[in-house]
Amino acid sequence: MKVRQFWLLLQGLLLGCVGSTAVAQHREGDRPNIIFIMSDDHAFQAISAYGGGLNQTPNIDRLAKEGAIFTRGFVTNSICAPSRAVMLTGKHSFVNGKVDNRMRFDWNQDNFPKQLQRNGYQTAMIGKIHLDGLPQGFDYSMVLPGQGFYYNPDFLINGERKRIEGYCTEIITDAALDWLQDQRDPTKPFCLFYHQKAPHRNWQPAPRYLTLYDDTTFAPPATYFDDYAGRGTAAKEQEMEVAGHARWGHDFKLLVDPDGKPTGFDKQLARMTEEQRKQWMNAYEPKNQAFLKAKLTGKDLAEWKYNRYIKDYLRTVRSVDDGVGELLDYLDKTGLSENTIVIYTSDQGFYLGEHGWFDKRFMYEESFRTPLLMRYPNEIKPGTRIDELVQNLDFAPTLLDYAGVRIPGDMQGESFRDLASGRSHRWRDAIYYTYYEYPAEHAVKRHYGIRTERYKLIHFYYDIDEWELYDLMKDPQEMHNVYNDPAYQSVKKKMHRKLTRIRKKYGDSDENDQRFLHAYLNQ
Incomplete structure (x- = not known):
């Protein structure tokens, strides 16, 4: 980390004194670079630019202040792998064939990174994609197999498996910055997919954030104790209630449950190094023992579960926000900011206790709606707010539009470039899920x-x-x-x-x- 900070400082000084090749190569009118940031299960409620009041995300918020915030961003299918397939292809799940997490994704079909490659872009995918097989459309890929691990994760680097010691969010950020600094061809425009695992279940925080929010008690959402009386069978029969379906070990990080039975969470701790495990135990065991001693029941127990869940979730978000800050700083210090599109989004929304739930899947708002923030100084005015109904279906045609690449006729999304620039407000009046x-x-x-x-x-x-x-x-x-x-x-x-x-x-x-x-x- 210190080496990179020194390098960035040195480059910043060089830019101020003698200019930069990067600046010279990205004159006005050149095709823009693209950085597509996607987190997994990041609820819009947990981004402070959306005004939820849960936490602070100053680096992600920069994209709203310096660019645009979309208040009605949605997905077409609120589950991880299908959502990513829609993002890549610009086609609904029933067209691209990836309708659920179990069915395989056909990488041989066209996608927008392939289109960019064919038109002179250098492309890279770093982080989580959650689609089986070697990613196609990328000159370089370093992806987590499946869901991946928070601690000491394995990666498939151009198909070759390698375990890297450290915390997943930080490793992905370091790898993205290393590719930008040392591996890309500076004579070509680039498209970088920088995709985080966090804040996906089971919300394991970085070592430095293990005790963040220990001095805070969060009030559950107003609908946390929902009895589903105003809805139908589906809402009543789901199995994703924080108080009723989350697991003592996997989700709440207890080594033994209130009855004294082992939860199996020790198997997850076994993946950690000795030092990582020591830090974890020092942070969690005092909290766990205090909980077990309290013997909570009823509403008190339900509220304890909510607090354990939301604190761990927000702790993982903190590391994601740190990474966005490092990347934006890099772009600023190397003169790439002006001609680089930066998008921040999630593969879907997520329940943070609303209706008593965690997870996603439903077409109800918290799951259906996703954060979307975007900065491109060449076209988007700072502080832009966009209220139209956009979807992940629109990412592929939008980015091809910016890159000057013809949008294939079989793509079902629409480019929202003119919405973002303010040139037009003509748009669809309905979206499908x-x-x-x-x-x-x-x-x-x-x-x-x-x-x-x-x-x-x-x-x-x-x-x-x-x-x-x-x-x-x-x-x-x-x-x-x-x-x-x-x-x-x-x-x-x-x-x-x-x-x-x-x-x-x-x-x-x-x-x-x-x-x-x-x-x-x-x-």
């Missing part, structure tokens, strides 16, 4: 739906056949299904018509649902 992974972990039922600026219509199917309609202006927390409310019958009819049209537009159908269900159940 699908979710397929059931029966499976967390028991979130299969569903699809449509969202407009004000309303949301959802159809849950397979083992049930239920519809839900929400008025997001009057009921932003989605507590009351008004599908059968007489006052909303005209809205319901209008939303059904819109749903029919949008399914036809994207090429989805009940036959698709049955085809993927059959494939899923026969794996």
Whole structure:
């Protein structure tokens, strides 16, 4: 870390005195560099630029201050691997074939990094992609196999497996900066995928943040003790409640549960070095012993579980924000900032105790909505706010648009370049969502739906056949299904018509649902 800081300082001094090759090579009118930052399960509520008040993310917030914040960014399928497949291809899950985490992704199909490669860009993927097989479209790849580990993770470096000692978030940041500094060709525009594992479950913080928030007690969200009375079967039968479904060891980091039984978390600690394990035990065991001694029950126990969860989650976010700061500082000090697009997003939203939940999957807002912040000084004015309905479906065409590459006709997303620059506010009035992974972990039922600026219509199917309609202006927390409310019958009819049209537009159908269900159940 100290070596890199010295190098950055030296380059900054050289820039001030004699100029820089990097600056000379990125004159006005040149194709922009692209840095696409994606974290895993980073809820917009845990980014201070969105005003949630949970934590502070000053480095991620810089992208909003110096560029644009999107207030209505969404995904098409709120689960990790399918979301990433949509991002790469610009096509819905039922078109690119990756509808759930179990089915394989076909890397042989076209994607936007391949398009950039063919048009002179140098490309790199560093971090988490969670798609089986060697990534295609990248001149260099250093990816976590599967979910990866927080401590001393393995990486596939251009396909070759190697274990690296350290904390995953910091390793990925160091590798991204090393590629920018030492491995890329400075004569070519570049596209770097800088993708973090954090803050994915099971939220293991870096050594330096193991005790962060120990002196803070977080109040649960207003809906934490939701009884689901205003919703249908799907909300009632899920299995992702912080107080009821999270695990003593894996999630709450206890070595023994309140009954004195081993939780198996010692197996995760075994991956750590002796020094890492010592730091962990010194930080967690006093807290764990105090909890076990207290013998909490009922509401007190539920609130303790929430606090253990949210503190660990926010601790992992802190390291992600640190990494974004290091990268932005590098761009500033090397003169690359002006001609580099930087996007920060997540593969989906996440529940931070809302409705009592962790995880994602549902089309309800906290899961469906994702953070999206973007800086590009050449076109985007500082402090820009964008309220239109954009989706991860739009990343591929947008970045090809910026790069001056023709957008393939079979991409289903749209470029939001003109929205970001303020040149136009013409945009879609509705977005489409699908979710397929059931029966499976967390028991979130299969569903699809449509969202407009004000309303949301959802159809849950397979083992049930239920519809839900929400008025997001009057009921932003989605507590009351008004599908059968007489006052909303005209809205319901209008939303059904819109749903029919949008399914036809994207090429989805009940036959698709049955085809993927059959494939899923026969794996």
